[in-house]
Amino acid sequence: MRAAETMTSLQRTLTTLGHAEPDRVPLFLLNNLHGSKELGLTPKEYFANPEYVTEGQLRLRRKYGDDCLYSFFYAAVEVEAWGGEVIYIDEGPPNAGQPIVGHFDDIFDLHVPIIGEIPALNRVLRATELMKAEIGDEAPIIGVVMSPFSLPVMQMGFEDYLLLLFEHPEAFRRLMEVNVEFCIRWANAQLAAGATAICYFDPVSSPTIIPREMYGDTGYRIARETLPRIEGPTATHLASGRVLPIAGQLTETATAALGVGESEDLCDLKATFSGKLSLLGNLNGIEMVGWNERGAHAAVADAIARAGAGGGFILSDNHGEIPFQVSSDTMMAIADAVREYGRYPLDGDVRDA
């Protein structure tokens, strides 16, 4: 018989972030796209109304009993703030359309958007307020910002952004100036609306994307400038990219947790970051689409066995967004498995299970 859970989701999360063992491993099902299915709406209809998103998140948490509400809508919401277009599809996240920066000179004409004037951002803030009113201090609400260093992939396209990085240092500096200010204001607006913590998505900083030696002068410097000015706790997520080659610098960026992917061993990650940063991850969201109940249980048990001991670990996916195609049965199996294998003290043979 399973032991009763003795903590609220917020207590469980805060305990593990303090590198101690709560009653069980916290589970963050980052299923921002799945609320539309719960309500029988298309993503476009769903994200148009903050009340729908709030209801969707509340229903999902009641269903799976995971440990957070996710006020993140979709990454391209920030493109709307800069005047860009968002393209909706029926079975996945909305995409950013044509880049707002068509030429490098355009960067010098950019001005920091005013948060309160952007309808898309206001919808996120309203949903955050509604979630906070419902959930109180029972569970954390996780808001999201794109890092100033990674946002340009959507502002100008990946190819042009790489050229900017390597060949146009002055325009790059200017873009970072406006992006840093926007990121801080956007994060703090979400915290003021009721978000408990901010997930700082920074995939471009990963050595998977840029040369490791480039990080110090770019993503690291920008995170050091940005994160201390965000008035609440942050988690940094490199969206499946590798983190170990820049582990030392990541721990110096004033972030509390780190989203990790499947390409690095959780044992190595745990040994590297233990007592310094909590880990968030690393279930493979793409493989998850094909999991059955047994596959879900095996993956959950393995992740907990590798990274659960001593706390400092939140079970989640590897990317910060569970694909739309992942079934309800699979998410239920993950939720059941974390209750099966994630109770502290962990069983010594959890991996064999």
Add this chain to the structure above:
Amino acid sequence: MAVDGVAAKRIAAEAVDPDHPLEFVEEIMVPVLEEIGAGWERGIYSLAHVYMGSRICEEISDSMLPPSPGEGPTTSRIAIAVLNDYHLLGKKIVRSALRAAGFNLLDFGRCSPEVLLERVLENGTEILLISVLMLPSALDVAEFLALAEQEGIRLTVVVGGAPFRLDPELWRRVGADAVGHSAFDALKLVRDLSGEAKS
């Protein structure tokens, strides 16, 4: 690895035999692309290395080889496309690497499955490389192949992109003929497949 296009172009200009530029492409450029691809696979090089390296190699190759490379290593009808996604970097990298190695290929750009089928029909494409970033787009490969089958078209489809890296069996499930995880993978596959197509 230093990303220095100016130095790379200077070295290439000094080393190439103007009467036999394809030898330089085969003996220098292709091994360079192989080295970068292998480094990407091992986690030594980043996506930025791969992109900038491919771009510099393509520029050098373009400056050496004739616009329509009749002396290139293939006469197959090869094309590359992005399916539905708005993320074009992967296609650009593979296209650059193949062009740098002397292959002539058509770039269909970003297409829906229906438009991609039209392009294939118009051009008599025999080898089609499809690049995707998002999972829904990866799943659209199956839709494209179903449309192609309805039309009775037989072609070889090679897929690549993040969803296929994260789920190593996904390329089989969507019905592709092969998967490439790097530009060099794509180069090897196209070499093998175009050789088969010619024989």
